[in-house]
Amino acid sequence: xxxxxxxxxxxxxxxxxxxxxxxxxxxxxxxxxxxxxxxxxxxxxxxxxxxxxxxxxxxxxxxxxxxxxxxxxxxxxxxxxxxxxxxxxxxxxxxxxxxxxxxxxxxxxxxxxxxxxxxxxxxxxxxxxxxxxxxxxxxxxxxxxxxxxxxxxxxxxxxxxxxxxxxxxxxxxxxxxxxxxxxxxxxxxxxxxxxxxxxxxxxxxxxxxxxxxxxxxxxxxxxxxxxxxxxxxxxxxxxxxxxxxxxxxxxxxxxxxxxxxxxxxxxxxxxxxxxxxxxxxxxxxxxxxxxxxxxxxxxxxxxxxxxxxxxxxxxxxxxxxxxxxxxxxxxxxxxxxxxxxxxxxxxxxxxxxxxxxxxxxxxxxxxxxxxxxxxxxxxxxxxxxxxxxx
Ligand code: CMC
Numbered sequence: 001x002x003x004x005x006x007x008x009x010x011x012x013x014x015x016x017x018x019x020x021x022x023x024x025x026x027x028x029x030x031x032x033x034x035x036x037x038x039x040x041x042x043x044x045x046x047x048x049x050x051x052x053x054x055x056x057x058x059x060x061x062x063x064x065x066x067x068x069x070x071x072x073x074x075x076x077x078x079x080x081x082x083x084x085x086x087x088x089x090x091x092x093x094x095x096x097x098x099x100x101x102x103x104x105x106x107x108x109x110x111x112x113x114x115x116x117x118x119x120x121x122x123x124x125x126x127x128x129x130x131x132x133x134x135x136x137x138x139x140x141x142x143x144x145x146x147x148x149x150x151x152x153x154x155x156x157x158x159x160x161x162x163x164x165x166x167x168x169x170x171x172x173x174x175x176x177x178x179x180x181x182x183x184x185x186x187x188x189x190x191x192x193x194x195x196x197x198x199x200x201x202x203x204x205x206x207x208x209x210x211x212x213x214x215x216x217x218x219x220x221x222x223x224x225x226x227x228x229x230x231x232x233x234x235x236x237x238x239x240x241x242x243x244x245x246x247x248x249x250x251x252x253x254x255x256x257x258x259x260x261x262x263x264x265x266x267x268x269x270x271x272x273x274x275x276x277x278x279x280x281x282x283x284x285x286x287x288x289x290x291x292x293x294x295x296x297x298x299x300x301x302x303x304x305x306x307x308x309x310x311x312x313x314x315x316x317x318x319x320x321x322x323x324x325x326x327x328x329x330x331x332x333x334x335x336x337x338x339x340x341x342x343x344x345x346x347x348x349x350x351x352x353x354x355x356x357x358x359x360x361x362x363x364x365x366x367x368x369x370x371x372x373x374x375x376x377x378x379x380x381x382x383x384x385x386x387x388x389x390x
Contacts, residue, residue, distance in 0.1 A: 004373045010193075011269065016201065016364065020053060020356045021192040025270035030277065032190055033057065041280050046185040047071065047155050050352035053190050054123055054359065068154070070124035075149035075158065077132050078108070085140045094344045095228075097137040098130065099218035105129060106211030122210055123355045130351055131155070134344045135162035141340070156181045159348070164336070177335045180288045181345075184328055187277045188346050190353030196220040196227065200354040201361055202370040210358050217354045218347050224264070227346040229325040230332075233265035234339050237298040237330075240305075247304040255314045265302075265326030266309060267318070277324040282306075285327045285334075294334040302330060 007013045022031040030037040033052055040049055051059045051067050059067065084104055088097055105126070136146050139162075147165045149158050156178050164171035173181075191197070199220035204213040221227035240250050254263035268275055285299060306322055309315040329342050337345065361367050 004375055006375055009269075010198070015193060015198065015370070016361065016367065018192060018357065018360060019056070020353070020360060021190045023192055023270050025268070025272050028271060028274040028276050028279075030191075037187065037276055038280065040186060041183055044186060045155075046182045046189065046349070049186045049189050050127060053352045053356040054120075067120075067124060070121060071128045071155055072149075072151050074125040074128035075132055075151070077129060077136070082136075082146065085136055085146075088137075088140065090141055090143065092137075092141070093222075094134065094137040094141070094340055095218060095222040095347070097140075098133055098344055098347060099215045099222075101133045101137075102126070102130065102211050102215040102218060106209055106215070119210075119359055123352075123359075126211060126214060126355065127348075127351050128155075130348055131159045132162060134341065134348055135159060137344070138163055138338070138341055156185070163341075174292075176288060176291050180284060180331055180335060183280070183284055184331060184345065185349035187280060187324060187328075188349030190350070190356060194226065195223070196350060197353055197357050201357055204358045204361055205367060205370040210355065213358050214351065214354050217350070221347055221350065222343060227325075227343045227350070229264050229323070230329045230342040230346060231339055233302075233325050234298070234329040234333065234342065236264045237301050241297055241301050247301065247308050250305060251308055251312060251314075255312075263305065263309060263315075263320070265323055266315070267320040268323045271321060271323065272319040274321045275323045278322040278326055281324065281327040281331065282322070285330050288331050289334050292334055296330060296334060298333070299330050302326060 020033065022034065023029065032040060032049065033056055035052065035058075040052075044052075047068060048059060048064060051064060055063075081101070081104070084101060085097070132149055139146050145167055147162045147167075150161050150170070153161055157173055160173040160177065160181070161171055164173075193201075196217040200213045200217040203216040204210070224232045236250075239245075240247070251263065253259045253261045254266075288294075289296060289299060306326070309320065309322075315321075328346075329339065332342055332345065333339070
């Protein structure tokens with residue numbers, strides 16, 4: 001044990017070399033394959049960004065067209081899959097359904113071996129089907145009929161169609177809403193060795209297939225300290241608003257370690273200046289709510305919390321700033337997306353990142369099975385006591 005260094009939460013352990021995403025936490029810089037997130041937010045779409053992450057460069061027109069065709073081709077679920085949805089209780093958390101269904105896909109799509117030839121198709125299939133699974137899980141929770149994907153619609157519009165259309169009454173999302181969801185998905189698309197991506201890599205390091213690895217990633221993302229924070233933020237803002245609590249009172253609670261309350265959507269392991277995704281989303285929240293004509297008191301609560309926290313010594317000293325989850329939920333709420341689906345949408349967004357890392361790891365000759373060590377603190381050797389003497 002003398003040789004083992006303890007590093008809880010791997011705060012200072014580099015587990016791999018990666019060329020996917022660059023983060024400078026002190027400067028608030030995030031780049032996918034070298035491209036600044038601000039440029040992608042302005043010019044790209046989620047699908048193009050996904051291809052960039054998975055393949056390492058921006059696609060040319062033919063490559064993007066082929067990828068889009070594959071996404072369209074793979075959108076429907078096998079009819080037999082509907083039976084799986086029927087088996088879940090109506091109030092089943094959509095993240096539970098998503099993880100289970102991705103594993104179910106692996107039973108029909110992968111045989112546990114790595115098919116490098118098929119990776120483009122496997123990736124498109126996974127990205128496309130998680131969108132259909134997510135929409136179906138929402139429909140199931142409301143007891144509504146499943147809506148088939150429409151091959152004429154593009155990735156984001158098709159998702160909104162499957163979520164919100166009714167038989168004989170197609171829901172056509174406004175460009176404003178499509179753009180906003182594209183932006184949210186793109187900003188979530190990768191974030192180097194975060195908890196869920198590390199999980200995907202750990203599972204993939206045993207040579208588990210892509211789908212089994214990503215199903216595990218969904219489990220990691222679910223927790224409130226990670227992707228589940230977008231739900232926790234909304235619940236916190238609602239509780240503050242409905243409880244008539246002031247922002248100052250809420251901050252006082254968040255600073256009190258005994259309270260068990262944290263300021264959700266604040267703080268980050270790597271960003272110690274600001275989270276560039278939060279800046280983009282804060283501006284987007286103002287813009288989208290304005291254009292949709294939505295006045296949400298929760299946006300005012302969020303703004304006030306941020307304003308006070310940024311000058312409060314507790315948050316300043318600990319370098320705690322709003323993260324990606326602080327404003328994303330307010331935008332999704334304005335778009336009519338229920339809170340229960342927020343983390344699922346994060347998962348749809350993170351899928352290209354997980355795929356890119358799984359693929360990179362499989363190409364990395366230095367990759368070894370993930371197998372951390374420990375410092376044992378349990379009892380020394382004991383002697384077995386028979387039952388009648390215990
Ligand atoms: N509210 C109040 N205090 C906080 C918060 C917060 N949101 N975040 C960190 N702190 C305190 C923490 O108690 C500790 O104080 P002290 O030094 O006195 O013990 C100090 O700041 C350092 O925090 P840490 O917990 O050691 O930091 P970490 O790197 O282990 O955790 C984090 C990072 C994001 C899990 C944490 O900041 C947190 O729980 N934030 C709230 C949940 C959240 O918004 N998660 C989303 C993260 S970004 C997107 C994603 O990954 O999904």
